[in-house]
Amino acid sequence: MDKGLRLEEVTISKGSDRLLSVNEVIAPGEVLSVMGPSGAGKSTLLAFLTGTLPRGFRATGRVILDGHDITAAPPHKRRMGLLFQDALLFQHMSVGQNLAFGLATGTPDRRARVTEALSEVDLSGYEDRDPATLSGGQRARVALMRMLLSDPCALLLDEPFSGLDADLRAQVRRMVFSRAMARDLPVLLVTHDAEDARAAEGRILRIG
Amino acid sequence: MRDVARRAEERADPWRLRPLPLLTLAAMLGPVAAGLWWTLAPATGLDEGRLSAGAFRAVADWPGIAEATRLSLATGLMATLGALGITTLILAGWSGTRAFAALERLLSPLLALPHAAAAFGIAFLIAPSGWIARALSPWLTGWERPPDLLIVQDPWGLALTAGLVAKEVPFLLLMSLAALPQTRAPERQRVAQALGYGRVTGFLKTTFPGLYAQIRLPVYVTLAYSMSTVDVAVILGPNTPPTLSVQIVRWMSDPDIAMRDLAAAAALWQFALVAGAIALWRLAEIATAALGRRWIATGSRGAADPALRAAGYLTGLASAAAVIAGLLGLALWSVAARWSFPEALPEALTARSWMRHGPGALDSFAVTALIAAIATLAALVLTVGSLEAETRHGLRPSRALWLLYLPLLIPQTAFLPGVQIGLLSVGLDTGLGPVIATHIVFVLPYVFLSLAGPWRAFDPRTLTVAATLGAGPDRTLWRIRLPMLIPALLTAAAVGTAVSVGQYLPTLLAGGGRVATLTTEAVALASGGDRRAIGVWSLTQTLVAFLPFALALAVPAVLFRNRRGMAHG
Numbered sequence: 001m002d003k004g005l006r007l008e009e010v011t012i013s014k015g016s017d018r019l020l021s022v023n024e025v026i027a028p029g030e031v032l033s034v035m036g037p038s039g040a041g042k043s044t045l046l047a048f049l050t051g052t053l054p055r056g057f058r059a060t061g062r063v064i065l066d067g068h069d070i071t072a073a074p075p076h077k078r079r080m081g082l083l084f085q086d087a088l089l090f091q092h093m094s095v096g097q098n099l100a101f102g103l104a105t106g107t108p109d110r111r112a113r114v115t116e117a118l119s120e121v122d123l124s125g126y127e128d129r130d131p132a133t134l135s136g137g138q139r140a141r142v143a144l145m146r147m148l149l150s151d152p153c154a155l156l157l158d159e160p161f162s163g164l165d166a167d168l169r170a171q172v173r174r175m176v177f178s179r180a181m182a183r184d185l186p187v188l189l190v191t192h193d194a195e196d197a198r199a200a201e202g203r204i205l206r207i208g
Numbered sequence: 209m210r211d212v213a214r215r216a217e218e219r220a221d222p223w224r225l226r227p228l229p230l231l232t233l234a235a236m237l238g239p240v241a242a243g244l245w246w247t248l249a250p251a252t253g254l255d256e257g258r259l260s261a262g263a264f265r266a267v268a269d270w271p272g273i274a275e276a277t278r279l280s281l282a283t284g285l286m287a288t289l290g291a292l293g294i295t296t297l298i299l300a301g302w303s304g305t306r307a308f309a310a311l312e313r314l315l316s317p318l319l320a321l322p323h324a325a326a327a328f329g330i331a332f333l334i335a336p337s338g339w340i341a342r343a344l345s346p347w348l349t350g351w352e353r354p355p356d357l358l359i360v361q362d363p364w365g366l367a368l369t370a371g372l373v374a375k376e377v378p379f380l381l382l383m384s385l386a387a388l389p390q391t392r393a394p395e396r397q398r399v400a401q402a403l404g405y406g407r408v409t410g411f412l413k414t415t416f417p418g419l420y421a422q423i424r425l426p427v428y429v430t431l432a433y434s435m436s437t438v439d440v441a442v443i444l445g446p447n448t449p450p451t452l453s454v455q456i457v458r459w460m461s462d463p464d465i466a467m468r469d470l471a472a473a474a475a476l477w478q479f480a481l482v483a484g485a486i487a488l489w490r491l492a493e494i495a496t497a498a499l500g501r502r503w504i505a506t507g508s509r510g511a512a513d514p515a516l517r518a519a520g521y522l523t524g525l526a527s528a529a530a531v532i533a534g535l536l537g538l539a540l541w542s543v544a545a546r547w548s549f550p551e552a553l554p555e556a557l558t559a560r561s562w563m564r565h566g567p568g569a570l571d572s573f574a575v576t577a578l579i580a581a582i583a584t585l586a587a588l589v590l591t592v593g594s595l596e597a598e599t600r601h602g603l604r605p606s607r608a609l610w611l612l613y614l615p616l617l618i619p620q621t622a623f624l625p626g627v628q629i630g631l632l633s634v635g636l637d638t639g640l641g642p643v644i645a646t647h648i649v650f651v652l653p654y655v656f657l658s659l660a661g662p663w664r665a666f667d668p669r670t671l672t673v674a675a676t677l678g679a680g681p682d683r684t685l686w687r688i689r690l691p692m693l694i695p696a697l698l699t700a701a702a703v704g705t706a707v708s709v710g711q712y713l714p715t716l717l718a719g720g721g722r723v724a725t726l727t728t729e730a731v732a733l734a735s736g737g738d739r740r741a742i743g744v745w746s747l748t749q750t751l752v753a754f755l756p757f758a759l760a761l762a763v764p765a766v767l768f769r770n771r772r773g774m775a776h777g
Binding site for chain 1: 772
């Protein structure tokens, strides 16, 4: 079995402008940091990987995840976990419902899994809380666990630490990377912040 | 080179929603097209296989045609100009102030108020025996009996114009408020004021041109509506002759079936008049723009600003106050015992009118609610389906916008007679089904315009997060997008219900006069002059239009009482 995330000669262009070309393999447990100025196409690369590339962009090449070609798979079948700068918790659901949303249907012991996930990030008993009443760090932790409960095979991070202040930032960053390592996930981090890329302790790819 | 990622999303849903935008257009434009055809056919003799100008000649020979035409043009143009002028002055002088915020809160209820109820209220206010005359009599006027003056239904159509202005200002204001953020009005206003321009002059010179481009279609809708309204004209407009649209409806309800051809020919004339008026308005826009550029170039800073500001507020306040006082008048008459001129208040209050007319109003309420519920539900399903298809297939939204306005730009009197003629010609009957279908034509554009903004403003990242969590397009729609848009969906439903409740002509013509809603029954009371009955019916009609707005506020507040993040949704 060929584990990891493989980007085979991926090229994305808009009209006749070529935005970026990537040819990389990210091994399980490895972090690849993609850096570049804004407008270099970092978010476009993530949109391509999640299958949500907006109309007007063209992409060639293949994306192989754990040996499966997912280039043409619809977004919800790709098993790519995604974290944005904002936690983007579903505002109409409780914290517990947010976490359960990521669990596959038919998962046994859904409540127990949610409880367990909350205690893993020191949020025991938060099931019925309104997400709007959480602090920034708490929200980031819920978003992380929601993503992990969906059992992804790779992790995509879109500037996920930019919104946090310095103390919290290092703490959340450590937590995200350690969870990814513990589950042996390949991680692609998109950032414009050199410190985030250094802290990832992986290869750095510059685009744009 | 193969484009590997082309809409990977699309593969999740290859075809199911694709037809919905087209279906929506068909539901909206189908009845309009069919109605226009069945207006054209009998008017020109095409339905009998030979062209004939007989019907047109008969219309031209009708003694009232010149006057009816003049009335239609004059009231339509004056009402639109008045409503646009007041709207502009209010925005120019007051947007961003606390006084404006107070006015803003009145907008939705004023807009929801059915035209017929507003017109009755204004009639009760300004009639010779109305509230204003009572308040001034006899101490100022010396009147012991109502004066013999033709104030309501005056031959110049002034009362009609005033009624239309009062009802169209909230519409244009709401449309302008939706468009203002795109014009970056506050920034422009700050720059203009820093350069020494007054509030009003600065607004007119820097913001108005961009704003007007955004609200051009709603202005044309106002013009088309004001020229061809039937219910408001029956209540406030002159009688001999009436406006062209009222005369068309009279011919349609004539027992002599030959009069239908006459009605059809007059409907085409009404259509031509509206088209001509819009063309004329367009020319006036160009001329105004040319004059405006010269005015801007003069660099005048606006000495008349304080007066213009005051004028904007007073006219805006007067039109809102007229409608509100009118409503109060309706309510009071519905519970009035003896109330003789010139007493300002009735001698006593009684539930007698409600006891007498309540049961009948309740029957009509059931019919009204049924029609509104089905039409609004259909419009919501089509709108959500079209918007979701737009999301899933990455369709571009902007091109079809003017199509949304098309059913509102074509005068109702131009194609609804054709709907009735067509139904009868092909052997179908008029009735509840056709009434609902024609209501959808008018409910759909408003539901779509109301929902499209919040729908398209929805953060696409939330949808991407749901997808990466393994939720397919259907689950994302039902579990994430629709629940989060509940406040917007309920508001759209309230707007749709209010539009349906207020419809007079579609109910009358597509229903063949046999479908009795609160609106048709209330308007039918206009000629009788029984103020207590009119009060009961108009008030019931108003409550039915308001109730959904109250629900649209209350339901999300209860549903999301523990979800602070939904408070602004």
